[in-house]
Amino acid sequence: MSKQPSSYLSSKLEGRPKAHGSGNGIYALQPIQKGELVAVFGGVVYEWDAFIHLPERDRSLCIQVEDRLFLVPRPIGEGDYVNHSCNPNAGLSGQIGLVAMRDIKIGEEVCFDYAMSDTMPYDEFDCGCGQTTCRGTVGGNDWQRPELQKRYAGFFSPHVQRRIDAQKAEKRAFERAMRSTKAQKFASTLPTPVYE
Numbered sequence: 001m002s003k004q005p006s007s008y009l010s011s012k013l014e015g016r017p018k019a020h021g022s023g024n025g026i027y028a029l030q031p032i033q034k035g036e037l038v039a040v041f042g043g044v045v046y047e048w049d050a051f052i053h054l055p056e057r058d059r060s061l062c063i064q065v066e067d068r069l070f071l072v073p074r075p076i077g078e079g080d081y082v083n084h085s086c087n088p089n090a091g092l093s094g095q096i097g098l099v100a101m102r103d104i105k106i107g108e109e110v111c112f113d114y115a116m117s118d119t120m121p122y123d124e125f126d127c128g129c130g131q132t133t134c135r136g137t138v139g140g141n142d143w144q145r146p147e148l149q150k151r152y153a154g155f156f157s158p159h160v161q162r163r164i165d166a167q168k169a170e171k172r173a174f175e176r177a178m179r180s181t182k183a184q185k186f187a188s189t190l191p192t193p194v195y196e
């Protein structure tokens with residue numbers, strides 16, 4: 001490759017074709033400790049309306065970085081070959097950083113869960129990650145799943161975290177409203193006290 005890729009990949013990893021065919025992946029060449037920075041994504045930022053008209057390859061290698069903004073690698077590098085897993089060993093740190101969620105051994109493929117970055121339906125697919133936690137399909141609404149919000153706490157992209165926080169605040173407000181309605185109903189069933 002003549003031009004430097006827009007993404008950074010730690011020298012402890014390499015991008016290479018997967019052993020059984022389907023595309024590329026990134027693999028640990030050295031042990032990686034929990035919390036270590038693995039990759040930093042880079043590229044050109046596209047708004048949704050322009051992004052959806054890009055070639056499929058660009059769309060599949062990109063990462064969603066804001067509500068309607070997508071980072072597309074230019075030029076593509078090894079760091080852009082990070083795949084999805086429903087039982088990932090890496091998560092996001094900010095919008096474009098990838099860090100190890102646990103210790104990673106030599107030879108392991110490093111993956112994150114696309115639910116950590118995606119809120120739009122641009123890259124939905126049937127998942128064949130083979131993990132016991134595999135949810136079968138990966139889509140733009142997966143970030144709303146309570147079990148994923150719990151499992152990936154601290155590893156969501158900031159724009160996804162904002163939506164999770166807003167959703168939780170809305171739920172709390174609804175529950176408060178329900179409680180006060182119930183309390184009012186209960187109060188109205190009590191006999192009116194008579195003071196003499």
Ligand SMILES: [Zn+2]
Pocket residue numbers: 085086087127128129130131133134135136
């Ligand atoms: Zn899966």
